[in-house]
């Protein structure tokens with residue numbers, strides 16, 4: 726990861742960030758997911774993990790198969806890959822353009838396909854309190870679509886994080902596409918983290934490429950979980966201090982506890 730979690734959260738919760746303003750103003754979506762009883766407030770942040778393209782959809786499948794308390798949303802131009810993905814929601818983008826066969830490394834096409842399906846993507850995302858985008862860089866779909874989806878989140882005031890997987894260094898032809906794609910994503914999603922596929926090969930020298938990618942995918946899932954938990958607890962603290970300020974008496978404070986929504 727290039728950036729520490731603390732840095733990301735600092736950015737997310739700094740007074741100038743749109744995310745914080747949304748939270749401080751009592752963001753409608755978060756309110757909808759907050760229950761207040763006589764003595765306690767329970768926050769149930771609704772988390773979406775959006776897998777874009779082949780790598781992203783593989784990570785979304787891990788979340789879905791582990792029954793993680795998130796909504797796993799898979800977006801792909803590759804119909805066969807999407808059919809093989811496990812997810813709460815699948816969005817097949819641009820049958821008319823890619824004929825269901827992916828973009829074959831054309832990131833501009835990936836971006837265009839996502840734009841054509843903006844309404845469906847927006848509908849799937851609205852109502853979530855935090856969104857994580859996962860994309861492998863260097864292909865066309867994930868690289869091109871991630872910034873489009875990040876912008877949809879920005880427009881809707883949904884805090885968004887991106888996890889961008891850099892290709893292996895032996896995928897030389899993909900490196901320039903990956904670099905350009907990362908710049909595009911960072912331009913609209915400051916909370917973008919990169920993961921190096923290469924690094925895992927150093928840690929698992931005898932692993933096959935598939936095993937290495939699976940290990941990377943697993944590390945992404947634990948990163949997302951930790952980040953979402955930290956995000957929820959920051960919100961709780963903000964709400965807690967606001968309540969202290971407004972009541973003026975700590976004794977009036979309701980107990981606040983995080984309780985992630987469990988998928989049934």
Ligand SMILES: Nc1nc2c(ncn2[C@@H]2O[C@H](COP(=O)(O)OP(=O)(O)OP(=O)(O)O)[C@@H](O)[C@H]2O)c(=O)[nH]1
Nearest residue numbers: 778779780783827828830861864865866867892938
């Ligand atoms: N960690 C990890 N990396 C992957 C995985 N699958 C692919 N990658 C990496 O991600 C890069 C992009 O590949 P894909 O995600 O398949 O590309 P795509 O977004 O589907 O793009 P197109 O198929 O060209 O439309 C590859 O060059 C690999 O380095 C995966 O399951 N895990």
Ligand SMILES: [Mg+2]
Nearest residue numbers: 778779803827
């Ligand atoms: Mg693909």
